[in-house]
Amino acid sequence: xxxSVTITEIAKExxxxxxxxxxxxxxxxxxxxxxxxxxxxxxxxxHYSPNSLAQSLVRRQSQSLGVIMPxxxxxxxxxxxxEVERAAHNSSFSVILCNxxxxxxxxxxxxxxxxxxxxxxxxxxxxxGVLIAGGQIDLMEVSEEYISALSRLASSIxxxxxxxxxxxxxxxxxxxxxxEGVSIALKHLMAQGHRRIAFVGGEEHIxxxxxxxxxxxxxxxxxxxxxxxxxVSLSDYYMPDGYTAAAVLLERQxxxxxxxxxxxxxxxxxxxxxxxxxxxxxxxxxxxxxxxFYNGDYLLPRLSSVDRHNNxxxxxxxxxxxxxxQETDTPVDAPLLPQLIVRxxxxxxxxx
Amino acid sequence: xxxSVTITEIAKExxxxxxxxxxxxxxxxxxxxxxxxxxxxxxxxxHYSPNSLAQSLVRRQSQSLGVIMPxxxxxxxxxxxxEVERAAHNSSFSVILCNxxxxxxxxxxxxxxxxxxxxxxxxxxxxxGVLIAGGQIDLMEVSEEYISALSRLASSIxxxxxxxxxxxxxxxxxxxxxxEGVSIALKHLMAQGHRRIAFVGGEEHIxxxxxxxxxxxxxxxxxxxxxxxxxVSLSDYYMPDGYTAAAVLLERQxxxxxxxxxxxxxxxxxxxxxxxxxxxxxxxxxxxxxxxFYNGDYLLPRLSSVDRHNNxxxxxxxxxxxxxxQETDTPVDAPLLPQLIVRxxxxxxxxx
DNA sequence: ATAAAAAATGTAAACCTTTACATTTGAGAC
DNA sequence: GTCTCAAATGTAAAGGTTTACATTTTTTAT
Numbered sequence: 001x002x003x004s005v006t007i008t009e010i011a012k013e014x015x016x017x018x019x020x021x022x023x024x025x026x027x028x029x030x031x032x033x034x035x036x037x038x039x040x041x042x043x044x045x046x047h048y049s050p051n052s053l054a055q056s057l058v059r060r061q062s063q064s065l066g067v068i069m070p071x072x073x074x075x076x077x078x079x080x081x082x083e084v085e086r087a088a089h090n091s092s093f094s095v096i097l098c099n100x101x102x103x104x105x106x107x108x109x110x111x112x113x114x115x116x117x118x119x120x121x122x123x124x125x126x127x128x129g130v131l132i133a134g135g136q137i138d139l140m141e142v143s144e145e146y147i148s149a150l151s152r153l154a155s156s157i158x159x160x161x162x163x164x165x166x167x168x169x170x171x172x173x174x175x176x177x178x179x180e181g182v183s184i185a186l187k188h189l190m191a192q193g194h195r196r197i198a199f200v201g202g203e204e205h206i207x208x209x210x211x212x213x214x215x216x217x218x219x220x221x222x223x224x225x226x227x228x229x230x231x232v233s234l235s236d237y238y239m240p241d242g243y244t245a246a247a248v249l250l251e252r253q254x255x256x257x258x259x260x261x262x263x264x265x266x267x268x269x270x271x272x273x274x275x276x277x278x279x280x281x282x283x284x285x286x287x288x289x290x291x292x293f294y295n296g297d298y299l300l301p302r303l304s305s306v307d308r309h310n311n312x313x314x315x316x317x318x319x320x321x322x323x324x325x326q327e328t329d330t331p332v333d334a335p336l337l338p339q340l341i342v343r344x345x346x347x348x349x350x351x352x
Numbered sequence: 353x354x355x356s357v358t359i360t361e362i363a364k365e366x367x368x369x370x371x372x373x374x375x376x377x378x379x380x381x382x383x384x385x386x387x388x389x390x391x392x393x394x395x396x397x398x399h400y401s402p403n404s405l406a407q408s409l410v411r412r413q414s415q416s417l418g419v420i421m422p423x424x425x426x427x428x429x430x431x432x433x434x435e436v437e438r439a440a441h442n443s444s445f446s447v448i449l450c451n452x453x454x455x456x457x458x459x460x461x462x463x464x465x466x467x468x469x470x471x472x473x474x475x476x477x478x479x480x481g482v483l484i485a486g487g488q489i490d491l492m493e494v495s496e497e498y499i500s501a502l503s504r505l506a507s508s509i510x511x512x513x514x515x516x517x518x519x520x521x522x523x524x525x526x527x528x529x530x531x532e533g534v535s536i537a538l539k540h541l542m543a544q545g546h547r548r549i550a551f552v553g554g555e556e557h558i559x560x561x562x563x564x565x566x567x568x569x570x571x572x573x574x575x576x577x578x579x580x581x582x583x584v585s586l587s588d589y590y591m592p593d594g595y596t597a598a599a600v601l602l603e604r605q606x607x608x609x610x611x612x613x614x615x616x617x618x619x620x621x622x623x624x625x626x627x628x629x630x631x632x633x634x635x636x637x638x639x640x641x642x643x644x645f646y647n648g649d650y651l652l653p654r655l656s657s658v659d660r661h662n663n664x665x666x667x668x669x670x671x672x673x674x675x676x677x678q679e680t681d682t683p684v685d686a687p688l689l690p691q692l693i694v695r696x697x698x699x700x701x702x703x704x
Numbered sequence: 705a706t707a708a709a710a711a712a713t714g715t716a717a718a719c720c721t722t723t724a725c726a727t728t729t730g731a732g733a734c
Numbered sequence: 735g736t737c738t739c740a741a742a743t744g745t746a747a748a749g750g751t752t753t754a755c756a757t758t759t760t761t762t763a764t
Contacts, residue, residue: 001507001508001509001510002507002508004475004508006749006750006751007750007751008750008751016713016714017713017714017715018714018750018751018752019713019714019715019716019752019753020712020713020714022751022752022753023712023713023752023753025751025752026752028753029712029713029753030710030711030712030713031711031712031713032711032712032713035712035713047504049472049475049476050476050750050751051409051476051478051749051750051751052476052477052478052751053405053408053409053414053477053478053749053750053751054409054719054749054750054751054752055750055751055752056405056719056751057403057405057406057409057718057719057720057721057749057750057751057752058718058719058750058751058752058753059719059751059752060719062405064448064477071434072424072430072433072434072437073427073430073431073434075425078424078425078430079425081424081449081451082423082424082425082451082453085424085449085450085451086451086453089450089451089466094448094450094473094477095448095449096416096446096447096448096449097433097437097447097448097449098437098441098446099433099434099437099438099441101434101438114441120401121446123356123401124401124402124403124404125404125405125416125446126403126404126405152399155353155354156353156354156356157353158353239646239647239650240647240650242650243650268650268651268652269650271652272649272650272651272652272654275652294591295591295592297624298591298592298594298595298620298621298624299620299624300620300623300624300627300652302624358719358720358721359720359721360720368743368744369743369744369745370720370721370722370744371722371723371743371744371745371746372742372743372744374721374722374723375722375723375742375743377721377722378722380723381723381742381743382740382741382742382743383741383742383743384741384742384743387742387743402720402721403719403720403721404721405719405720405721406719406720406721406722406749407720407721407722408721408749409719409720409721409722409748409749409750409751410720410721410722410723410748410749411721411722411749412749705764706763706764707762707763707764708761708762708763708764709760709761709762709763710759710760710761710762711758711759711760711761712757712758712759712760713756713757713758713759714755714756714757714758715754715755715756715757716753716754716755716756717752717753717754717755718751718752718753718754719750719751719752720749721748721749722747722748722749723746723747723748724745724746724747724748725744725745725746725747726743726744726745726746727742727743727744727745728741728742728743728744729740729741729742729743730739730740730741730742731738731739731740731741732737732738732739732740733736733737733738733739734735734736734737734738
């Protein structure tokens with residue numbers, strides 16, 4: 001609405017050239033103390049501040065980052081984002097958040113590939129780096145178009161990808177360490193005496209799900225327990241999915257005494273389903289969540305869950321990205337190992 | 353890393369001037385079909401796409417928006433954001449999310465006013481409009497600096513503010529309709545036979561809290577019920593706060609049969625506190641949340657709550673903002689009225 | 705007082721577009 | 735074969751910075 005003041009006007013008012021104004025702005029190059037004071041006064045007077053677009057154009061860096069995630073409503077992503085934004089802001093970067101609303105169940109929908117549109121947007125806006133925290137990347141089978149779009153993106157700016165690796169693409173790939181969490185949760189349940197432990201939530205064709213399913217099978221095997229396919233009930237990662245998955249599982253009438261839920265939302269949905277069957281947690285069924293979203297101490301029942309330290313993960317990835325952008329080598333804190341927090345929901349020992 | 357192709361190079365490769373390339377890019381101005389085809393081929397070949405920074409500079413609009421909120425981790429804000437981002441994206445705007453991490457309890461901290469920094473950032477980056485959804489604006493007493501910073505922001509670009517009105521600032525102020533929700537929730541509880549209803553959660557000095565507290569008192573008065581100060585237990589808007597507020601309330605030993613929680617998180621925390629006292633919901637204490645975050649059907653107990661239609665609010669405000677930016681007058685759907693969804697947590701009639 | 709060196713300032717190109725205006729080309733009318 | 739007019743294309747300014755380089759002014763040494 002109101003056109004903003006430019007460096008030219010400041011220079012004019014001060015009777016100097018724009019170069020001089022630029023010099024005091026950037027504090028480089030000599031400038032007489034008196035001139036400096038005058039220019040600063042005029043800048044203050046007009047609340048002048050340089051146009052970032054022009055700066056970015058000439059400096060060839062925009063001081064902005066792109067973050068691509070499917071659903072900021074999901075605590076996993078919002079936690080991650082919070083850390084990323086905080087660190088970015090501290091380094092004077094602004095963050096463009098692209099909420100791709102990716103749902104693998106809509107795989108066949110037309111709109112799935114909006115991610116490629118976002119990639120192009122990032123390229124056009126000349127963001128200095130991109131963080132990809134989920135979306136198509138989470139699928140077992142990533143489309144050709146996606147790969148080539150990502151390839152193009154990553155060969156033009158630094159890109160950090162969380163959760164999976166793809167060959168021949170110049171991104172920094174960061175593992176989510178999803179397996180370890182499953183393993184410690186399972187071992188805990190076993191230590192409590194459980195022998196038939198169900199796997200609840202998560203969706204087929206999703207990388208993480210597959211990864212965890214593998215960890216589940218491997219851990220069972222290592223502990224010499226039988227893998228029972230009927231004890232696996234997939235669906236998706238939200239509350240209603242937890243409900244559905246648990247309900248389906250219970251209907252199967254295959255006996256089990258404990259559940260491994262993919263995250264707290266799934267766990268809460270599952271608790272509801274269990275209750276609806278007249279059973280309770282942990283008395284009838286023990287429950288552990290693989291991914292802590294909430295402070296389980298405040299839930300009913302107090303929920304045992306694996307703290308994957310999503311905050312730490314956020315700090316880690318943003319450091320990697322900033323390092324790549326600024327070509328620095330600031331030491332980054334290694335992401336913490338997942339840690340099981342045992343609470344009420346898994347605490348009743350099973351009578352064998 | 354890899355320098356990107358510019359319009360100049362495309363022009364050179366085609367043996368035409370950049371003006372011609374620009375014309376085919378923007379589809380305006382005549383250009384011979386053969387030339388056009390050739391240019392398009394070369395553009396395709398190099399995956400050329402115009403530099404948005406340069407475009408924004410000359411077009412004087414950046415196709416980007418700023419969204420300022422205190423905590424994207426809070427479902428109220430993330431829901432709002434999702435709608436805003438979706439609509440913005442559909443209109444080819446990108447969204448810069450500023451997470452101000454505002455906590456009024458840290459009022460005395462030095463870092464509180466990071467919002468002013470974000471305001472300046474928005475101005476510098478030449479975003480086309482800003483949405484302010486919370487932060488200092490939520491305080492009863494807004495600082496002078498904040499007001500003047502907001503004033504400056506709003507007199508240079510369109511700004512939509514959710515939740516409160518400030519005099520003499522050229523923003524579009526949108527009410528949150530917080531009172532109505534309190535009122536219908538209370539009336540519901542009264543209809544269930546409750547006469548002593550506690551007010552739980554929310555923080556002092558916060559506009560919404562105050563607003564709701566007023567609605568609480570007014571509704572009580574209208575229904576000829578006594579206002580008992582000891583039944584008001586403030587804290588903040590998160591789960592632990594719900595726990596604390598409810599625990600404090602219970603300790604007071606002032607009898608009550610129902611609770612009005614400020615939102616689902618507060619409600620969940622309160623449920624936990626109630627349980628920890630050996631009481632239960634709704635048998636001993638009925639509970640309604642004023643602001644639905646989760647689908648209460650999946651919670652334990654199934655939580656009665658007021659659906660404030662945050663999705664609709666998001667759609668509404670982004671439409672207002674886009675209209676202001678584009679100087680259009682696209683009809684906007686009025687935000688929906690809050691609607692109470694009655695579930696288990698408030699359903700046991702009190703025996704008088 | 706003068707030369708040399710240092711400090712202060714200015715000029716202009718570059719960053720990449722868009723677009724008003726100018727110029728060239730070609731077709732159709734006579 | 736001119737002339738007119740429209741279509742196609744080109745030129746250059748503008749948008750707001752930064753910065754290498756050039757120029758001017760001041761200081762210091764002699």
